[in-house]
Amino acid sequence: MLEHSLDLNWLRDFECLARTLNFTRASDERNITQSAFSRRIKALESWVGLPLVNRATYPVQLTEAGQQFLPVALAAMSQLSESRQSLRDADRGDSRFIRFSVLHTIAVNFLATRIDELQRQIPELRTRVLSDSLSTCCDLLIEGAVDILLCYYHHSVSPMIDEAAFERKDLVKDRLVPVAAVEPARTMGWDLARQDGPPIPYLAYDRSSFLGMVVENTIDRKCLNTETIYVDSLVETIKRRLMTGSGVAWMPETAITAELDQGLLVPVGDDAWSATLTISAFSNPSGFDQIAHQLWERL
Incomplete structure (x- = not known):
């Protein structure tokens, strides 16, 4: 079986959880979903080979192994930070x-x-x-x-x-809009407002990513006649699939300005399906x- 390599983010997650003793609060502080945060803690436990957190108590507590590992994790993060600063x-x-x-x-x-x-x-x-x-x-x-x-x-x-x-400086406004390549959008009648017909193929962001969380908030309780066929965290890789006509996706307007101007991409939903972002x-x-x-x- 392949062994996971240690991710520095796991140590940061573990330090945050050890400090807050609360998965919800720690995941909020780390700016990721609770499910993604839990997976990273489990990945760290898999790397160590022992449970680090007792999830059967409220609030959660560190296990004996977790208490022994915490100062090791803190020292490793501190040493890496000092080395990076020296470099x-x-x-x-x-x-x-x-x-x-x-x-x-x-x-x-x-x-x-x-x-x-x-x-x-x-x-x-x-x-x-x-x-x-x-x-x-x-x-x-x-x-x-x-x-x-x-x-x-x-x-x-x-x-x-x-x-x-x-x-903090707010630099420019951006919008996250649902779009598709013009030909399949017109031929297949892709429109997020339509509830009938076959599901629209959907190119989605990973839910643990920032844009994934914004899209989820934008969709909220709206009914979507879509079928997720591809998931990624990067705008550029989803955009490549989008341009081939593979489905619909939410895109920052700054990433598709030229394609919208040239008529290669078209919106597939009105303003209710869009979100305003600030860089x-x-x-x-x-x-x-x-x-x-x-x-x-x-x-």
Whole structure:
């Protein structure tokens, strides 16, 4: 049997659960669904080879193995963070890189173009972008591993960032809209408002992902005549399936502007099926040098 490799996020999840002793509160703090959080704790227990949490008590308690493993996990996270900071300091040299942690779709469809514009305005600007999940991006900011976090904000699913410690800037509005390739949409009559006919093939985000949670909140108790045929966490991979006419999917408008303008994609639902998102930036500018301050002011 193949053995799982250790994921640093599992250690962060375990520390959070050990502190809160509550799966719901810990999953909220880690910005993932409770089911996904539980799976990651079980994956860590599988890696260790012993139960770390006693789920039969309320509140949950750490087992004896969990109590022994907690200081090991905390020490490992601390050592990794210190090592990363040392490497960052050594890497800076005379030309300091400003580091971003960014959701992948924002990096591709917003930040890349914005950095091009900013580097023309600030020729000395040097940047490094780390694309990952929302929880990892938030952790990187909180631990000081990056200077700026870019993420989506939505009224039902928002990152838990201490706004007393970090400044927030709302940069641009985006919309999450249900769309399909024009030919199959017209030929097959795909419309989310229709309840009759064969189910519409649906390309879905993983429910533990940020966009997956926003879509679930948008659908809520609406009746959907769809059949999920594909699940992924990345906008770009779902978009590839979308463009081949495989089904309908919710897409950020920033990711499909050209395709909508060219008539390659069309909406398959009215505004009631869409969600408004905000691309927001978080940082603590108090430690910025002059170049970083210029970037933050113009971002």
